[in-house]
Amino acid sequence: MKKIIFDTDPGIDDAMALLFAHACKDIEVVGITTTFGNASIENTTHNALYLKQQFDISAEVAKGVNIPLDQVKTEPATLVHGENGLGNIEIPKVINTQISPLIAHDYLIETIKQQPGEITLVAVGRLTNLAMAIKKAPEIGQLVKEVIIMGGAFGHNGHTGNLTPFAEANVYGDPLAADIVINADWPVTIVGLDVTQQTFMSNAYLEKMRTSSAKYGQFIYDITRFYAKFYSDDLGLDGFYVHDSSAMMYLVAPEIFTTKQGHIRVITEGPAKGHTLFKSSDRVFPIDEWATRPKQTIAINVEPLAFNQRYFDTMCDN
Numbered sequence: 001m002k003k004i005i006f007d008t009d010p011g012i013d014d015a016m017a018l019l020f021a022h023a024c025k026d027i028e029v030v031g032i033t034t035t036f037g038n039a040s041i042e043n044t045t046h047n048a049l050y051l052k053q054q055f056d057i058s059a060e061v062a063k064g065v066n067i068p069l070d071q072v073k074t075e076p077a078t079l080v081h082g083e084n085g086l087g088n089i090e091i092p093k094v095i096n097t098q099i100s101p102l103i104a105h106d107y108l109i110e111t112i113k114q115q116p117g118e119i120t121l122v123a124v125g126r127l128t129n130l131a132m133a134i135k136k137a138p139e140i141g142q143l144v145k146e147v148i149i150m151g152g153a154f155g156h157n158g159h160t161g162n163l164t165p166f167a168e169a170n171v172y173g174d175p176l177a178a179d180i181v182i183n184a185d186w187p188v189t190i191v192g193l194d195v196t197q198q199t200f201m202s203n204a205y206l207e208k209m210r211t212s213s214a215k216y217g218q219f220i221y222d223i224t225r226f227y228a229k230f231y232s233d234d235l236g237l238d239g240f241y242v243h244d245s246s247a248m249m250y251l252v253a254p255e256i257f258t259t260k261q262g263h264i265r266v267i268t269e270g271p272a273k274g275h276t277l278f279k280s281s282d283r284v285f286p287i288d289e290w291a292t293r294p295k296q297t298i299a300i301n302v303e304p305l306a307f308n309q310r311y312f313d314t315m316c317d318n
């Protein structure tokens with residue numbers, strides 16, 4: 001059983017990733033830590049509690065901070081995810097609003113220390129919570145099983161950015177946090193736009209899931225109507241790319257991904273803010289801000305047909 005803490009800003013694709021994890025028989029969602037980005041911290045936390053209630057997810061929810069480490073806050077992505085973060089569907093009142101008494105980064109530290117070697121962190125939003133945790137308690141780096149991040153873009157398959165020409169939105173939203181997390185002393189795999197924009201879910205695929213998955217299908221179809229319209233209006237697509245679920249898919253089916261290892265730095269200011277720069281060479285240059293950093297893993301290719309089949313089968317087996 002793979003135990004995870006899901007660090008997230010739900011978010012339509014975040015909800016799809018959480019429900020995929022919930023449906024996977026070999027994943028236990030121990031905790032959900034909320035961050036900001038797709039919606040405000042208040043909305044993302046409320047959405048996490050709603051999903052927990054609606055789908056009987058046992059995970060504890062811990063609320064995170066509401067501002068990035070560089071104090072430069074961006075507006076919620078309401079154009080992509082709607083005013084409430086879940087495609088403007090009607091969200092019933094959350095009856096049980098109980099959340100962890102610990103703020104998200106302290107929850108991460110405590111839970112990791114209580115279950116050494118067992119917890120994988122799957123982070124699909126700004127990396128503020130993880131950065132604050134590893135800064136406050138660097139010893140947790142040796143206690144975490146793995147860190148899987150949806151974020152960044154390294155230029156494979158022609159994908160370099162989605163918020164700016166050279167920056168992916170999660171990394172741009174807190175580049176200082178991203179640089180800290182990626183270069184901390186723990187094993188990181190980055191599942192970025194290089195592969196998330198290779199996997200595509202069409203409206204026909206979602207329609208089929210709607211009628212095939214009694215537990216999840218209608219809900220996923222409903223929340224993705226707003227999301228699909230954004231992709232249609234912005235890029236002329238009949239469906240959407242699969243971002244956050246790609247990080248979760250890497251956890252359960254790493255064999256459908258191709259990866260490589262190297263050193264990574266994140267540009268933290270200026271027009272290239274949020275740009276993730278990957279160095280694969282072992283050569284140490286005369287001036288080299290990469291050489292002393294730990295080698296981490298990036299995903300550079302994925303099998304999209306296998307991905308969509310695995311997602312569909314998992315959601316429809318409930």
